[in-house]
Amino acid sequence: MKDKEAYSNAVKCLPNPGLGLGLRSKHFNYIIEHEPAVDWFEVISENFMDSGGRPRHVLRQVAEKYPVVMHGVSLSIGSTDPLNLEYLSKLKMLAAEVKPLWISDHLCWTGVNSLNTHDLLPVVLNEESLKHICSRINQVQDFLERPVVFENPSTYLTFKQSTIAEWDFLRYMTEETGCGLLLDVNNVYVSGFNNDFDPVHYINQLPHDSIVQMHIAGHQHCGDYIIDTHDRKVVNDVWKLFTLAWQLTGSVATLLEWDSNIPEFEEYHAELLKAKQFMSSIGSGEYITEHGEQFEAAVSNPVDFLVNNVLIN
Amino acid sequence: MGGDDFSLVELQNWMQGMLVKYVPVTNSRGGEAVTVEDLVNSSKRLNAIRHLDIYRHSYIARLRACMQNQFSALTYALGADLFEAFADQFLDTYPSESYTLNTLGEKFATFLEETRPDKELNEKETWPDFMIELAGFEYALSVIFDEPAEEHRPIATEETPDGNLRLAPVFHLFKHQYPVCKYYLDFSQQQEPELPFPEESYCVVTRRNYKLGLFTIRAAQYYFLLRMQQGKSVELAKQDLISGFKFKADDVDAIWPQWKKNFITSGFFDAV
Numbered sequence A: 001m002k003d004k005e006a007y008s009n010a011v012k013c014l015p016n017p018g019l020g021l022g023l024r025s026k027h028f029n030y031i032i033e034h035e036p037a038v039d040w041f042e043v044i045s046e047n048f049m050d051s052g053g054r055p056r057h058v059l060r061q062v063a064e065k066y067p068v069v070m071h072g073v074s075l076s077i078g079s080t081d082p083l084n085l086e087y088l089s090k091l092k093m094l095a096a097e098v099k100p101l102w103i104s105d106h107l108c109w110t111g112v113n114s115l116n117t118h119d120l121l122p123v124v125l126n127e128e129s130l131k132h133i134c135s136r137i138n139q140v141q142d143f144l145e146r147p148v149v150f151e152n153p154s155t156y157l158t159f160k161q162s163t164i165a166e167w168d169f170l171r172y173m174t175e176e177t178g179c180g181l182l183l184d185v186n187n188v189y190v191s192g193f194n195n196d197f198d199p200v201h202y203i204n205q206l207p208h209d210s211i212v213q214m215h216i217a218g219h220q221h222c223g224d225y226i227i228d229t230h231d232r233k234v235v236n237d238v239w240k241l242f243t244l245a246w247q248l249t250g251s252v253a254t255l256l257e258w259d260s261n262i263p264e265f266e267e268y269h270a271e272l273l274k275a276k277q278f279m280s281s282i283g284s285g286e287y288i289t290e291h292g293e294q295f296e297a298a299v300s301n302p303v304d305f306l307v308n309n310v311l312i313n
Numbered sequence B: 001m002g003g004d005d006f007s008l009v010e011l012q013n014w015m016q017g018m019l020v021k022y023v024p025v026t027n028s029r030g031g032e033a034v035t036v037e038d039l040v041n042s043s044k045r046l047n048a049i050r051h052l053d054i055y056r057h058s059y060i061a062r063l064r065a066c067m068q069n070q071f072s073a074l075t076y077a078l079g080a081d082l083f084e085a086f087a088d089q090f091l092d093t094y095p096s097e098s099y100t101l102n103t104l105g106e107k108f109a110t111f112l113e114e115t116r117p118d119k120e121l122n123e124k125e126t127w128p129d130f131m132i133e134l135a136g137f138e139y140a141l142s143v144i145f146d147e148p149a150e151e152h153r154p155i156a157t158e159e160t161p162d163g164n165l166r167l168a169p170v171f172h173l174f175k176h177q178y179p180v181c182k183y184y185l186d187f188s189q190q191q192e193p194e195l196p197f198p199e200e201s202y203c204v205v206t207r208r209n210y211k212l213g214l215f216t217i218r219a220a221q222y223y224f225l226l227r228m229q230q231g232k233s234v235e236l237a238k239q240d241l242i243s244g245f246k247f248k249a250d251d252v253d254a255i256w257p258q259w260k261k262n263f264i265t266s267g268f269f270d271a272v
């Protein structure tokens, strides 16, 4: 087993590639043809690890021209099932091919008894689960021979058995394993609204030197709760949290997530570049105010973009 | 109060049961049922049940959307409501066991066969047969789209000698009781096809430059290409046509140049 210090030091040496976008099949042709000036791309590992067709072919070309980060949704670090070694092997093989700057996943579990709900389910935050999760992070990092970066997911409930605040839980994870953190400021906002905590306090309490990346995204306000839909522009309050986190972390790689109602590439890129206006608190950014209450059906973590759209001639 | 001493394993089993099963499982501890309120906090705006319901609703809605994506022609053929009912039942029966969503619909055609509404009746309806074939075909397309293949050999031209013709690296033959391929093509060209009548049909699916090519073919062409897929040369495949289909040798020789031209234009052949 490698020393957690080694992982922790490796995390601290990770570069800041700048402002990145998610690589989505809708934009494959545009990216290959135009080679847009995006700093880096984040790819969903599961979309490419089994691909022998177009997705893998496109990824190879993208990885030749841009820095790439691998972001996963199926590691299920919090699950009480054994780790899926087949999955981890494929992840490692993909990483050997793509050479990502880092590999990330979520602080969550996706299922037990070999089932996969394909959701990022909330973990119980207590001593027992912290021990369980840290020992699994150690195993994963040793298997992949690199530190792994964990994201705070959007949560829609908290458990009675939880005794540790999420920000503390994340900090203990970094201290115990040397892992890195991916701070999703939109998820902090969403979880904070849903579970009555102050997002500013949450961000202030995190171990900022372990944060290697941020996510920003749009969400849907449903009145008495918020769903993390990744289907629209980033709202005012989330940009404010971004400004705060940008300053506390001393600037880290930042990515705009957009997974449903995905706009044309230029529009997606333009929304990302707004981040530049929010990097200082004096901010010249144009704020969007939340559209009050919207009661259309909303789905958290939309995943249908993860299914290949077959292209026929 | 039954949640305090729930272990991590029990808690995850409980929550997953609440999401995955249409009728949630009830847990009990020492005779007392465990309620949502025992395990989940309520907040300023929502009670515990509404908190959990966000996950419950999203679970099925999210996977339903994936199924519709993977089976878009079938969704059109069945109509959105009926498709949704089948998809929900399917997800209840065969919840995902994979880290990838690409295989979510793998057992869907089997499921439709197992649950066809006329299963018990002697007199079978015909439309379920079509739906089952269409489901199987759509799933197969998604697999072929992403299958690994070495696409390096040059594509054959009309000048390529017969002896040097080889099938394309991604090449699949299908035989259906319904004109499934034609229906799928019409659907993808937004022609709003009607439910077809039974009619034996044959098609080829290839992949060139990472795009699929779908071609309807005739029965004799299907058997000819099937022989080639089994490793036979053009010459031997032609002879099988003569012995198996009672074709006259002269007729086969007469029609071959036209077939060859069409097959090559359609990208069925590489040259060695």
Ligand SMILES: [Fe+2]
Residues within 6 Å of the ligand: A151, A184, A187, A215, A257
């Ligand atoms: Fe995120």
